[in-house]
Amino acid sequence: xxxxxxxxxxxxxxxxxxxxxxxxxxxxxxxxxxxxxxxxxxxxxxxxxxxxxxxxxxxxxxxxxxxxxxxxxxxxxxxxxxxxxxxxxxxxxxxxxxxxxxxxxxxxxxxxxxxxxxxxxxxxxxxxxxxxxxxxxxxxxxxxxxxxxxxxxxxxxxxxxxxxxxxxxxxxxxxxxxxxxxxxxxxxxxxxxxxxxxxxxxxxxxxxxxxxxxxxxxxxxxxxxx
Amino acid sequence: xxxxxxxxxxxxxxxxxxxxxxxxxxxxxxxxxxxxxxxxxxxxxxxxxxxxxxxxxxxxxxxxxxxxxxxxxxxxxxxxxxxxxxxxxxxxxxxxxxxxxxxxxxxxxxxxxxxxxxxxxxxxxxxxxxxxxxxxxxxxxxxxxxxxxxxxxxxxxxxxxxxxxxxxxxxxxxxxxxxxxxxxxxxxxxxxxxxxxxxxxxxxxxxxxxxxxxxxxxxxxxxxxx
DNA sequence: TACTTTATTTATCGGTCGATAAGTGTAAAG
DNA sequence: CTTTACACTTATCGACCGATAAATAAAGTA
Numbered sequence: 001x002x003x004x005x006x007x008x009x010x011x012x013x014x015x016x017x018x019x020x021x022x023x024x025x026x027x028x029x030x031x032x033x034x035x036x037x038x039x040x041x042x043x044x045x046x047x048x049x050x051x052x053x054x055x056x057x058x059x060x061x062x063x064x065x066x067x068x069x070x071x072x073x074x075x076x077x078x079x080x081x082x083x084x085x086x087x088x089x090x091x092x093x094x095x096x097x098x099x100x101x102x103x104x105x106x107x108x109x110x111x112x113x114x115x116x117x118x119x120x121x122x123x124x125x126x127x128x129x130x131x132x133x134x135x136x137x138x139x140x141x142x143x144x145x146x147x148x149x150x151x152x153x154x155x156x157x158x159x160x161x162x163x164x165x166x167x168x169x170x171x172x173x174x175x176x177x178x179x180x181x182x183x184x185x186x187x188x189x190x191x192x193x194x195x196x197x198x199x200x201x202x203x204x205x206x207x208x209x210x211x212x213x214x215x216x217x218x219x220x221x222x223x224x225x226x
Numbered sequence: 227x228x229x230x231x232x233x234x235x236x237x238x239x240x241x242x243x244x245x246x247x248x249x250x251x252x253x254x255x256x257x258x259x260x261x262x263x264x265x266x267x268x269x270x271x272x273x274x275x276x277x278x279x280x281x282x283x284x285x286x287x288x289x290x291x292x293x294x295x296x297x298x299x300x301x302x303x304x305x306x307x308x309x310x311x312x313x314x315x316x317x318x319x320x321x322x323x324x325x326x327x328x329x330x331x332x333x334x335x336x337x338x339x340x341x342x343x344x345x346x347x348x349x350x351x352x353x354x355x356x357x358x359x360x361x362x363x364x365x366x367x368x369x370x371x372x373x374x375x376x377x378x379x380x381x382x383x384x385x386x387x388x389x390x391x392x393x394x395x396x397x398x399x400x401x402x403x404x405x406x407x408x409x410x411x412x413x414x415x416x417x418x419x420x421x422x423x424x425x426x427x428x429x430x431x432x433x434x435x436x437x438x439x440x441x442x443x444x445x446x447x448x449x450x451x452x
Numbered sequence: 453t454a455c456t457t458t459a460t461t462t463a464t465c466g467g468t469c470g471a472t473a474a475g476t477g478t479a480a481a482g
Numbered sequence: 483c484t485t486t487a488c489a490c491t492t493a494t495c496g497a498c499c500g501a502t503a504a505a506t507a508a509a510g511t512a
Binding site: 047048049059060063068069 | 498499500501502503
């Protein structure tokens with residue numbers, strides 16, 4: 001079940017003039033949430049005064065909740081990267097009750113619902129261009145918790161010995177599929193251009209391309225056994 | 227002024243510190259070239275003083291050659307985007323002397339040689355995140371001069387009537403292939419992570435995936451006629 | 453009620469930025 | 483050699499940025 005967004009407290013009207021007390025934990029979360037939207041739009045070079053204006057407070061108040069702008073930024077991308085990751089993804093991908101193709105489609109349908117948003121995409125690239133470690137860490141997570149499990153499932157589905165190691169080449173193939181899907185998100189949210197296929201169909205065709213490529217790959221390497 | 231010049235003008239040893247005349251056009255080009263490298267590393271928010279230091283000159287000199295920082299930046303990405311495009315790409319892609327698969331591989335081998343560089347990739351995303359028009363313009367150019375010609379060649383290769391229109395869905399399929407290849411560049415130059423396959427092999431497998439996907443696409447739509 | 457606590461504001465500092473004006477010295481022109 | 487042109491410098495301005503200190507007002511506590 002999808003929890004509906006918390007009904008924003010009935011606008012306490014304007015004229016927040018001065019000292020509008022709120023619970024501190026709640027306030028902090030509100031700051032981070034709005035900072036995500038703010039920084040995703042203007043980049044991490046966006047000023048704290050402009051951010052404060054959007055929060056409806058004065059600039060020094062930000063420093064009561066975060067020691068520095070960098071700390072706030074760190075919290076922003078940790079929230080985006082970590083809290084939006086769902087462990088269920090790996091669980092479902094490795095559940096052999098259904099065909100691996102269907103599992104892949106279901107995964108990317110769910111995954112793209114999370115990452116194909118303006119904030120996620122832009123925060124991701126702002127952080128990537130900054131050369132932050134968390135970005136490499138995230139790509140590593142995709143590799144370990146998605147692509148490698150997927151390759152393992154494919155070995156099983158293609159009847160390859162469970163002892164056969166997963167090669168870097170196979171993972172590169174999986175990255176090509178992943179990139180084909182991911183690029184649609186780039187086009188939509190970085191370049192603001194939409195595609196002709198719906199998102200589900202984009203995912204399906206990318207996965208079908210991947211399977212066709214795998215057939216060729218395994219055939220050439222004489223690994224296919226069925 | 228009180229400060230007495232060192233009067234050591236005699237020892238104009240090593241790098242000539244002052245008044246090092248050069249041809250103005252040459253100097254301008256040198257500024258743009260170094261600015262490409264500089265901005266690709268630190269982003270367009272990089273300071274003019276830091277840039278000047280790398281150029282070995284003082285900061286105000288930049289404003290003798292460019293009216294404003296924005297003008298310099300505009301020249302930077304126009305140089306990267308426009309001057310590195312080769313019209314021969316479209317010519318070769320539509321030359322039916324060889325198989326379309328071979329043409330595609332040859333194109334992406336050449337294209338990735340140009341764009342899979344740290345400067346190109348990073349300038350591209352810095353500009354994309356800034357929401358610059360030139361970015362959409364570039365994506366439009368790839369569509370018009372690569373993907374649509376490719377789809378037309380594929381129609382011919384697959385024996386589809388020359389009157390059949392190229393659909394948005396077909397172009398989306400081509401974008402998936404393009405994105406699969408492009409993403410390897412992102413991994414390498416934005417995340418600084420290398421893949422297992424060589425670049426040529428990455429291109430080949432992405433194209434083979436694409437062809438396999440096309441087969442399925444045309445079969446389902448009953449457009450295939452051979 | 454008076455007292456304490458703290459969320460929030462006002463005021464401000466030092467640093468950096470893009471940009472401009474004025475000075476300086478060398479190369480080129482005569 | 484003298485004069486002129488201009489590539490390049492020094493000095494500086496006003497705006498903005500991140501961050502801090504002190505003042506203020508609202509909430510909690512008695």
